[in-house]
Amino acid sequence: MPLPLYLLALAVFAMGTSEFMLAGLLPDIASELDVPVGTAGLLTSAFAAGMVVGAPLMAGLARGRSGRTGLLAFVVLFLAAHVVGAVTTSFPVLLATRVVAALANAGFLAVALTTAAALVPAERKGRALAVLLSGTTVATIAGVPGGALLGALFGWRAAFWAVALLCLPAALGIVQGVPARPAQQDGDGGPRLRDELARLRSPRLLLAMLLGALVNAATFGSFTFLAPLVTGTTGLGGLWLPVVLVLFGAGSFAGVTVAGRLADRRPGLVLAAGGPLLVLGWPVLAVLAERPLAVLVLVFVLGALSFAVGATLITRVLYEAAGAPTMAGAFATAALNTGAALGPLVAASTLGTAAGDRGPLWTSGLLVAVAGVVALVCRTVLATDRRVLS
Incomplete structure (x- = not known):
């Protein structure tokens, strides 16, 4: 894989750390800025919504600019948002910085997905996507626990400064490593923006986006609420929470890595094997949630399966949007983050029911099952493209 892919992954690592680290910082933010914890939770919702709209x-x-220029601009904007967030004493300002950071993150990921696909031969898009998304999975392994540790030792603002500092080598790497290819523009032989958006009329593209969103909703529906499960039903102390998060992140890294080698040639194998296992796996975790050893093992396995299936579906989005060179990454990013935004909302509604902190796990199993039913009902749409099933 080309070196620029790994430089892009470094920026994705910084952005992924920012997206997920608030889970461990919200109580301190709420206390210092004198708002309820529930209100502080709007920081997470605002980020997810900004990602969906921003992609x-x-x-x-970014059309009409070189990929390098667009990527650099988004990284600098993301860095600036975190500097302002680190120094502000106003919750509305902090909320605004999260929206700006999400827009920059969404724009970066949309352009980076397209750039990554262009850096490799067409038949290796899946492996390129795996390298890029490894930045997110490594963020769950190291960045999120690291941010929580910084917050515990030096306050939540230190975590914001750390993310800003991570953007500096990423920006330098983009300047030095990403080719300054001119982006497609209307009228220069490339497709017009209207024509690229018209790709959304493709049933296969819409189906791949829907399935990717459902699987991602299942993933983040449970990931968001692992803390109350681990410290509540499972009965492990708070110090075990970083361990569980690291296990989930390690599983996701393994899943993306394996899927990256199969997503181009054998996507059907990943989906046919991983999908049913996810449908069963989330409920099994709910049933065995009182057994710490089972939780530790299953969290790793479900992280691997979730990201293997999810990354494969997002790779299909890039293939199906091949006629939209500047918007393909935006379609994939929108699908990913629609799931990331809606999954926790649906899962949260089960916390006050008899299911308690196991509710999100049952919800995740149901969401993957819905994805399976949709895929089964729409199998004739999939069957018209052998790349999806082979």
């Missing part, structure tokens, strides 16, 4: 918007604005 197509920022990718559209």
